[in-house]
Amino acid sequence: MVQDRIIDGMHYEGNCIRPPSEANSILLQVTLGCSHNKCTFCGTYKDKRFAIKNNDIILNDILFASKYMRGQDRAFLMDGDALIIPQQRLMWILDRIREHLPWVKRVGAYANTKGINMKTPEELKELREKGLGILFMGVETGDDEVRIRIRKGSNANHCTEMGRKIKDAGIKLSVTVLLGIAGAERSIEHAKATGELLSKMDPDYIGALTVMVIPGTPLWEEFKNGEFKLPDELGLLKELREMIQHTNITRGLFFSNHASNYLPVKARLPRGKQDALNLIDSALKGEIALKPEWMRAL
Ligand code: SF4
Numbered sequence: 001m002v003q004d005r006i007i008d009g010m011h012y013e014g015n016c017i018r019p020p021s022e023a024n025s026i027l028l029q030v031t032l033g034c035s036h037n038k039c040t041f042c043g044t045y046k047d048k049r050f051a052i053k054n055n056d057i058i059l060n061d062i063l064f065a066s067k068y069m070r071g072q073d074r075a076f077l078m079d080g081d082a083l084i085i086p087q088q089r090l091m092w093i094l095d096r097i098r099e100h101l102p103w104v105k106r107v108g109a110y111a112n113t114k115g116i117n118m119k120t121p122e123e124l125k126e127l128r129e130k131g132l133g134i135l136f137m138g139v140e141t142g143d144d145e146v147r148i149r150i151r152k153g154s155n156a157n158h159c160t161e162m163g164r165k166i167k168d169a170g171i172k173l174s175v176t177v178l179l180g181i182a183g184a185e186r187s188i189e190h191a192k193a194t195g196e197l198l199s200k201m202d203p204d205y206i207g208a209l210t211v212m213v214i215p216g217t218p219l220w221e222e223f224k225n226g227e228f229k230l231p232d233e234l235g236l237l238k239e240l241r242e243m244i245q246h247t248n249i250t251r252g253l254f255f256s257n258h259a260s261n262y263l264p265v266k267a268r269l270p271r272g273k274q275d276a277l278n279l280i281d282s283a284l285k286g287e288i289a290l291k292p293e294w295m296r297a298l
Contacts, residue, residue, distance in 0.1 A: 010064055011057050014047045018076050019136050019174065019207075022108055025074040026065045026101065030058050030093055034080025036112050038151045039140075040222070041181060043214035045080055052085055059096055066100040075101065077109040083135060084115035087123050094130035106133035113137075113154040116162040124169035134172040137163060142197030143190040146182045150219070156197050163201035174205035179239050179261070181211045184231045191239045195246025202249050208256035208265075210236060233262050233290055240265065241280045244273060262290040 012029050033048035065075075075097055085093070097104055109132065116137075119127075141147055142156045154162070166173045177198070182190030198206055213223045213230070222228035231239060240256060240263070247254060249269050254276070257264035263283050267276035282288045 008064075010061050011053075015044055016078050017044055018078060019108070019110075021174070021205075022074065022076040024072055025076040025108065026069045026072045026104065027076050027078055028058065028061050028065070028093075028097075029053065029078040031077075031079050031082050031085065034112070035084050036081070036114060036153050038153060039138075040150045040218035041140075041178070041211055041214070043217045046216060048079070050080075052089065055089075055092070058093060062096050062100050069101075070103065073103050073105045075104045075107045077107065080110055081112045081115045082109040083111035084118065087119065087126070090127060091130060094127065094132060098131060104131065107131045108134040108136065111135040111137050111166070113159055113162045116165055117158075119165075121165060121169060124165065124171060128169055128171050132171060134174060135166050136174045136176070137166070137203075139163070139175045139194070139197065139201070140178045141181055141190050142193035142195070143182060143186065144193075146186060146190055150181060156193065160197055160201045163203060167202065167204075172205075173201075173203040174207065175201070175203045176207045176209055177243065179208055179210045179236050179243075179256070180230050184229045184235060187231045187235055187239045188242055191242035192246050195243045195248075198243075199246070199248040202252070204252050206247070206249075206252060206254045208240060208243065208254070208261065210260040210262065212260055234284060236262060237280055237284055237290075241277060241284070244276050244280070247273075263288070264291075 013032055016029060018025065018027055031050065031052050033045035033050040035050045037045055037050065094107060097107060139159060140150065140152060144155050147155060163173055163175065177194050213220050219228060244254060247269065252269055254269050255266045257266055263280065265276050265279060267273060283290060
């Protein structure tokens with residue numbers, strides 16, 4: 001009986017993250033970690049083995065939210081790639097959200113190419129009909145050489161196809177790309193290839209973050225050995241400029257206002273492209289101050 005359950009708070013384990021736009025969402029941790037967990041720059045889930053939480057724990061969290069989170073009309077499924085949950089279980093979770101949190105208007109989750117690949121187009125549509133309204137995908141780069149180096153687990157073509165599959169199912173697609181991930185020497189190739197990938201994928205939202213080298217990750221080792229060198233501040237700005245220049249989407253938001261970035265840019269594409277490029281050009285000429293190092297954060 002639902003009424004007999006002891007609901008004593010939300011059950012969170014380890015490091016939990018969510019996209020900045022989900023800050024006010026009900027955060028339901030339905031999986032632990034990331035099923036891929038191999039990207040060389042990512043230290044987020046190094047403390048966890050991937051697992052799907054049991055239904056009792058998930059239901060308790062939903063019931064807790066039904067009592068105490070009545071003012072929040074979005075929900076976000078953590079951790080790293082909740083889309084990988086087998087279809088029937090994921091449908092069950094979305095059904096319980098609808099049943100106990102009827103005021104929730106949109107459910108979001110992270111997704112990687114593996115999780116998307118495992119769903120048929122029909123299954124994605126079923127999930128959308130049950131409230132899954134947005135998926136967040138880490139694209140990082142469109143440059144295959146870099147994708148191999150960072151162990152992203154798929155090539156640019158497959159990544160593009162998986163993004164298109166989400167959009168074709170009528171689910172909003174928000175992606176992140178990583179400034180600096182190609183190092184100084186492949187910066188411009190990475191920027192062009194990423195812009196080209198984004199143009200083919202045509203996501204609704206694009207967030208450009210600057211890579212932060214995290215101690216304990218394989219990228220940290222490459223950084224310490226001198227195998228990986230970040231572009232300097234101006235190099236990162238040129239990379240951002242090149243990326244925006246090559247990004248031709250039908251309609252969407254491109255933003256680089258994450259705390260990790262030196263220059264906040266927010267452009268509604270395609271209309272705002274030239275203004276964004278002009279802003280970056282002004283920063284390159286030293287007419288706009290960049291964010292000081294101490295203000296940058298993950
Ligand atoms: S797929 Fe995402 S969460 Fe998983 S290791 Fe890569 S960056 Fe980290």
